[in-house]
Amino acid sequence: MPPPSPSASLRQEAERFVRQYHAEHPQLAAEAGAEGGAVEARLREVRAEIERTGTYTHSPAELTFGARVAWRNAARCIGRLYWRSLVVRDLRAVSSPDEVAEECFEHLRLAGNGGRIRPVISVFAPDLPGRPGPRIVNDQLVRYAGHRTAQGRWAGDPRSAGLTERARALGWKRDQEQFQVLPLLVRAGPGAAPEWYELPDGAVSEVPLRHPDHAWFADLGLRWYAVPAISDMVLEIGGIRYPAAPFNGWYMGTEIGARNLADAERFDLLPVVADRLGLDRSSERTLWRDRALVELNVAVLHSFQDAGVTMADHHTESERFLRHIAQEARHGRPTPADWSWIVPPVSGSATPVFHRYYDPVDASLRPAFLAREPHES
Structure with a gap:
């Protein structure tokens, strides 16, 4: 199966972010007057903008x-x-x-x-x-x-x-x-x-x-x-x-x-x-x-x-x-x-962060700060 087109990939990432934003701001649904109405309205705006311009603008x-x-x-x-x-x-x-x-x-x-x-x-x-x-x-x-x-x-x-x-x-x-x-x-x-x-x-x-x-x-x-x-x-x-x-x-x-x-x-x-x-x-x-x-x-x-x-x-x-x-x-x-x-380079074992395990690093987690690729510099 071929990889998704750039616009399709962008739509997927945009939708994931918009849903996350609204999930962490539940007051937006109440302000919109209907459960789920605010997020769906925003998704329609984003999809239309991507279709029209190939990108979209964050508020x-x-x-x-x-x-x-x-x-x-x-x-x-x-x-x-x-x-x-x-x-x-x-x-x-x-x-x-x-x-x-x-x-x-x-x-x-x-x-x-x-x-x-x-x-x-x-x-x-x-x-x-x-x-x-x-x-x-x-x-x-x-x-x-x-x-x-x-x-x-x-x-x-x-x-x-x-x-x-x-x-x-x-x-x-x-x-x-x-x-x-x-x-x-x-x-x-x-x-x-x-x-x-x-x-x-x-x-x-x-x-x-x-x-x-x-x-x-x-x-x-x-x-x-x-x-x-x-x-x-x-x-x-x-x-x-x-x-x-x-x-x-x-x-x-x-x-x-x-x-x-x-x-x-x-x-x-x-x-x-x-x-x-x-x-x-x-x-x-x-x-x-x-x-x-x-x-x-x-x-x-x-x-x-x-x-x-x-x-x-x-x-x-x-x-x-x-x-x-x-x-x-x-x-x-x-x-x-x-x-x-996370463990400091001095007296690591004397700090509480040393004595435990952590959730594994998830490279797909977004939003994120990412290292720039050489061709992007």
């Missing part, structure tokens, strides 16, 4: 619901307890790289919120038949540059080496600083040449890192940005794909202290911290890595709290995630979770 309420449920369905995210609080910016009329970049900077300002980080998503123009939407090349709106020096050492973040070279090829000037913010690269569509935009003053909030007990820690000159806004995933709602939809929550301390700054493939700071602590690195059995890792995470949590910037610790966030699971169970919904992402 603002549907877009908001779809974006929030995509977060609820994100199996790798431990912070889903707050999915209903996601601020959805409807920017579907925005598609030019200049406008997308400006709205991304505004996203960072709104999400930063003077340190009280708000979960925000900015949804730009969708892919339409014959008219693809814009793409953001960066994997996060804020990233630090990385490159090898003439001596073969890394300056900055090795993870960003490829993006750094792409920006340089477009004319951006790199320096030798450890924490140089990369420009934002935006495409008008797949295959289009990207435009680059320096992030303006006021868009990026950074926190200098200090330790509550070790004054020398400040001399390391470390810092990290406040808003972790993912920007290279596709938001799919009811068969409609939004290829530029940057979104953020707030950081859990271990994301910075146990991964970004500690990983050997990233800033690789554990040997530096261990030496400043006077730890014995002659053998792995001294557990110098573990001891340095804890102090690095103490510094991150202390610094964000001292700066008044929202951040969760891995013990508290683990307890919140179990509350989220319990809430979803009361609504009769599963909570798919990727154990390897």
